[in-house]
Every structure is written in structure tokens, then in C-alpha cells.
């Protein structure tokens with residue numbers, strides 16, 4: 040079997056979700072950072088326009104949830120899906136909730152204001168790990184992205200980010216995990232998708248300091264939330280080290 044190949048954006052939280060799953064299962068894999076011109080390649084490979092994409096057995100899988108499903112089938116140990124059927128359903132429902140109700144809104148809450156207030160900052164953040172020519176392309180195309188982030192979208196993003204912290208606090212089981220007694224895909228998804236806000240020390244790709252003021256503001260407003268501290272704790276206890284290998 041060829042070594043699995045991950046096409047990713049280092050900064051992106053959906054990509055962090057899959058990197059964490061690969062690292063958690065200790066699956067040796069190659070990572071390739073795509074640039075702002077990723078779209079035609081990704082469409083050609085998967086028929087959709089998002090990263091991450093994982094190449095497994097010469098097939099490209101798009102969407103983080105489907106990638107983790109494929110990893111779980113091929114490398115069941117250590118598991119990310121709880122063994123008990125009803126606990127597994129709960130974990131998968133929470134994965135879906137955080138994908139849809141946190142992943143996209145959090146991106147709007149952070150990237151929307153950055154695009155409007157700090158055009159250089161947004162280029163530095165989104166092109167993290169990409170070559171210099173990617174920054175030139177990004178500088179040219181990012182102003183057009185502002186049209187996607189209306190004030191109402193940004194405000195809804197802020198509210199959903201806060202609601203997702205409350206949802207974590209409300210759903211935590213006596214074990215300290217979201218589903219059952221052990222770390223699962225639910226915990227991994229919630230923590231990974233909050234990584235751009237919490238920026239835990241274990242994060243492998245980091246926004247350059249000083250942090251953009253929009254992030255500083257959110258971090259001081261939300262940093263005392265118990266679920267914010269829980270994200271740091273999940274990273275400290277379960278993130279581990281990279282299983283990336285050289286190409």
C-alpha cells in the first residue's frame with residue numbers, strides 16, 4: 040500500500056481535524072500543502088472544492104468526516120468511534136454538529152473581520168506554510184472574498200462560536216469526554232475546530248505573533264469559558280506528535 044497522502048492547508052481547522060486523526064492512529068502519511076490555486080486540482084480529484092483531501096489506495100477522499108470514516112475502517116486501533124452502538128451514534132451526531140455549527144461559523148467570525156480590517160494579516164494567516172508566490176496570488180484574490188462575509192454572517196459566526204462552547208460544557212459526560220468514557224471523534228472534532236481560537240501549545244502550525252486583534256478580542260472574551268479550557272486540556276492529553284513522513 041502506498042503511503043497515504045494528505046493535501047491540506049496548514050492553518051485550516053477541518054484539516055487539523057484529519058491531521059489529528061492520522062497522528063492519533065499513528066498512521067505514517069505524507070502531507071502536501073496546496074496553495075490558493077488549489078481549486079481545479081481538488082475538483083478534479085474529488086468533485087468538490089474543499090480541503091482536506093486524503094489519497095488512500097489511489098483514491099481521493101474529500102470531507103473530513105468521510106476521511107475519518109475511511110481511517111477508522113482501515114486502522115480500527117486505537118478507535119475514534121465508540122464501540123457501543125448508541126454511544127457511537129451520539130459521537131457521530133456531535134461530530135456533525137461541530138462540523139456544521141462551529142467549523143464554518145468560526146471561520147466567518149475570524150476571517151470576516153480580518154479581511155475587512157487587516158488585509159496583510161489575513162494573507163499571513165491563510166497562507167501559513169505556503170511558498171512566497173502563494174502570498175502574491177492570495178494578495179490579489181483575497182479582496183474578492185470580502186463579498187462572502189457580510190456583517191450578519193460575522194455576527195452569526197460569533198454567536199454560534201459562543202453557543203458551541205456552551206454545547207460542549209452541556210454535553211460533557213462524567214468521564215470528561217463528550218461521548219462515553221474515552222476520547223472519541225466527538226472530542227477530537229470539537230477541539231480541532233476550536234483550535235484557531237484557542238491556539239493550544241500542541242498545535243503544529245501556528246499563526247505568527249503578534250496575533251491579529253480580532254483573535255486577541257475573542258480570546259479575552261471567551262478564554263474563561265470552561266469549554267475553552269477543556270479544548271486546551273484535550274490538546275494537552277490527546278494531541279500527541281505528528282506521524283508525517285518524508286515524501
Ligand SMILES: N[C@@H](CCC(=O)N[C@@H](CS)C(=O)NCC(=O)O)C(=O)O
Pocket residue numbers: 048051052053054088089090091101102103104138
Ligand atoms: N465539510 C468539509 C469542510 C472543509 C472546508 O470547508 N475546508 C475549507 C478550508 S477550512 C476549504 O477548503 N475551503 C475552500 C472552499 O470552501 O472553497 C470537511 O469536513 O472537510
